[in-house]
Amino acid sequence: MALAGAGSQGALASVRGLVEDETANRFVRNNVLAPIVPLCARRASSQVSFPAPVLSRLWRALKSVAAARVEEAAARCNPWDLEQGSPEVFDELCKLAAAGLRDPENAAFDSVRSLCDPEQLALCLQLSTLTRGCLPKLAEWVSRMSDERAAAARLAYRDACRISEDAGPLLLDILSAHLPDDWRIMRVISAVMDRPSDRYLASSEVSQFGERILTEIEETIALIESFSFADGEKAGRQAAQAAQKVQLQMVEIQQSVDIAKDGPWGKRLARQKQAMAKACELRMDQAEKELDKALPTRPISMLAKKGARGVAKLIEAPDEAMIRRAQSALAFVAELRACADKAGYGSSRTKVLEKLNARLDPYIEDVLHVARTGEGGDSAVAVKYLDIAASFIAYTRDDKTAEIVRRRAAAAIAA
Incomplete structure (x- = not known):
């Protein structure tokens, strides 16, 4: 905004160009890595989170190992494509990132592995397809839950549990990070478990949300x-x-x-x-x-x-x-x-x-x-x-x- 008045010529033109490039780069990055973006921020100690530099380092690693895919993602980051839903290349890049984190021989991801638990981040990225599918429905799930929406939430939870035993609660934690009030995820949990009793929920795998x-x-x-x-x-x-x-x-x-x-x-x-x-x-x-x-x-x-x-x-x-x-x-x-x-x-x-x-x-x-x-x-x-x-x-x-x-x-x- 400060450089809005700077034209294509003059001392500040190059600075404005750098800012515009960085803004465009972050826009693409935040769309591709949308499922984990809110996890790279300050959260409670009991919630899944990663240091803020993880995003930039992960994106840099993807650019080095899948430059063509990143360029394709950038080309698909236009209003028309985004209105039609997330392009498949977004999820493909997340899966590539998960595989790279799990491969100790892939040096491109060393800087990311040094910041956090690579397996936890890889699992979050592996869930990106499910997370991305839930995000457009999330507002309705926490505001106007119906039988049909509850069934969709249960299906997403079961699909996550098929990936890993602890992936169901992790999916809920990721979704809660996308809510303005993360504690409203209790509405989704209620739908997934058909309004359980406090005795049951307190001893279940998702007890940490109520606790x-x-x-x-x-x-x-x-x-x-x-x-x-x-x-x-x-x-x-x-x-x-x-x-x-x-x-x-x-x-x-x-x-x-x-x-x-x-x-x-x-x-x-x-x-x-x-x-x-x-x-x-x-x-x-x-x-x-x-x-x-x-x-x-x-x-x-x-x-x-x-x-x-x-x-x-x-x-x-x-x-x-x-x-x-x-x-x-x-x-x-x-x-x-x-x-x-x-x-x-x-x-x-x-x-x-x-x-x-x-x-x-x-x-x-x-x-x-x-x-x-x-x-x-x-x-x-x-x-x-x-x-x-x-x-x-x-x-x-x-x-x-x-x-x-x-x-x-x-x-x-x-x-």
């Missing part, structure tokens, strides 16, 4: 319990989004597997639901304290009862560290909107929001009064706190309410 999700849920619970408000709004949002993901993962397991209350996964899932609700409720309850620290108050009189709110303390400039902590806590509460009701802590979230708004509403009125009159504090400091309070109320209510507060602040300053 991986349950382990990820436990890790997310630990994240929510320990994330620091000091890391700001982004940390709060990320923690809440992780909670949303957990709620979806729990639903996915329940819909894909016949969960028994006393089953190995059923008992574990029940404990996780309780732990997640408890963790989210605890962190939401902390939001009010963080808000109090960010928006300090002073007692109205010496005789004020302990715990009384008091009025806004507008002497010193806002504490940025406290504001950042409050933003994190409030963002966490706000972002849980999408999953709180379904996950069982919706009423707790509603109560927390009521407390937060009961704290913010009178505070904003106090600060507006000081901003207009200068009575009870520094009007310049009051303006700063008004802007902060407006940003906070965007979390507890919405952006429209925050904008109204800002307009009132502007009017107070103008007056």
Whole structure:
């Protein structure tokens, strides 16, 4: 994109040519090796993956041992051919790569063998024909599974198992890498095994898929319990989004597997639901304290009862560290909107929001009064706190309410 303005002449013309050649080369490579491309990226330790340089080295090796086939693949990498389905030469090249990796005498693949387990990569490439056939159907398998699609998924799994005993689970792992949410592969597993019980699935050759999700849920619970408000709004949002993901993962397991209350996964899932609700409720309850620290108050009189709110303390400039902590806590509460009701802590979230708004509403009125009159504090400091309070109320209510507060602040300053 940076070189888009460079023409065929000039100092950057050769650089643009190199970039265009590399882009075209990667396009062909990624189409031919499409089944394994997402495996050459960061994945969980229990998932099949290979170092990123594997792709380029494997492609370089193929060019050296099958130059004519690679040229044919490049010629067939046009929109028309790709719309008609993957050309046979793509699968032929994958099979050649698998054979080359398994042949210790083939020096062209030495650089690839030095990076990973060559047999595992060879098996992934051997499955390329099956994988490539499944990929166009994968979106429908995980969104609108039917009896016909379930039969196709079972057939693909059986065909993989004929290649090798462990090739069936490997095929599912490869397909999961092509999904935006890899845990949705549970829908395909459910179809292949006709919605098995958790007892059966937990002892089967594909148990690692469910175990991986349950382990990820436990890790997310630990994240929510320990994330620091000091890391700001982004940390709060990320923690809440992780909670949303957990709620979806729990639903996915329940819909894909016949969960028994006393089953190995059923008992574990029940404990996780309780732990997640408890963790989210605890962190939401902390939001009010963080808000109090960010928006300090002073007692109205010496005789004020302990715990009384008091009025806004507008002497010193806002504490940025406290504001950042409050933003994190409030963002966490706000972002849980999408999953709180379904996950069982919706009423707790509603109560927390009521407390937060009961704290913010009178505070904003106090600060507006000081901003207009200068009575009870520094009007310049009051303006700063008004802007902060407006940003906070965007979390507890919405952006429209925050904008109204800002307009009132502007009017107070103008007056």
